[in-house]
Amino acid sequence: NAGVTQTPKFQVLKTGQSMTLQCAQDMNHEYMSWYRQDPGMGLRLIHYSVGAGITDQGEVPNGYNVSRSTTEDFPLRLLSAAPSQTSVYFCASSYDYSGSGEQFFGPGTRLTVL
Amino acid sequence: GNSVTQMEGPVTLSEEAFLTINCTYTATGYPSLFWYVQYPGEGLQLLLKATKADDKGSNKGFEATYRKETTSFHLEKGSVQVSDSAVYFCALKVTGGGNKLTFGTGTQLKVEL
Secondary structure, X not given: OOXXXXXXXXXXXXXXXXXXXXXXXXXXXXXXXXXXXXXXXXXXXXXXXXXXXXXXXXXXXXXXXXXXXXXXXOOEEEOOOOHHHOEEEEEEEEOOOOOOOOOEEXXXXXXEEO | OOEEEEOOOOEEEEOOOOEEEOEEEEOOOOEEEEEEEEOXXXXXXXXXXXXXXXXXXXXXXXXXXXXXXXXXXXXXXXXXXXXXXXXXXXXXXXXXXXXXXXXXXXXXXXXXX
């Protein structure tokens, strides 16, 4: 199993550009989520999904969109990038929504917005 | 609301030293508690967990005990190695909150020879 994969690993955008961060998992996990990691702030939940076709907002959803058309994929879209979105983004998955809390994380995407 | 407070880093230790990283929490209800570890250039991975008061989680020589009376979940290891150098995150999940985790800010550990 590849586990949770994320692409790209690094990205530089200009203010106002849009892009999609890709996330895929091959463990047949129902629950997937996106976090951003900023210095001194730990990880904060952006959006999450409890299954295909179902998504919901986390703690810091503004400026981001998600969709979940398949169990495997959970892309994160930045509609109009802003410097405040410079961060490291992690995708995570777990077996189910009401499970043990153990989540499996991807290696991250480091995004810089100029 | 829910929150997790960790000691500030970085923590720098010599190999074979004793490690403690403090973690305290505030939560509604009865949370499950976790320690995640992030090695350089990698994503987070679960190190250990405890789901109820007085439970002790352990893995790879690390231990943490769920102390409800002090709302704490301090991470300890008796003898650290250079390979333990990483960032350690304390986290909680409340019952009925699905799989949503609330993380602390992370504590960087550097172990030197």
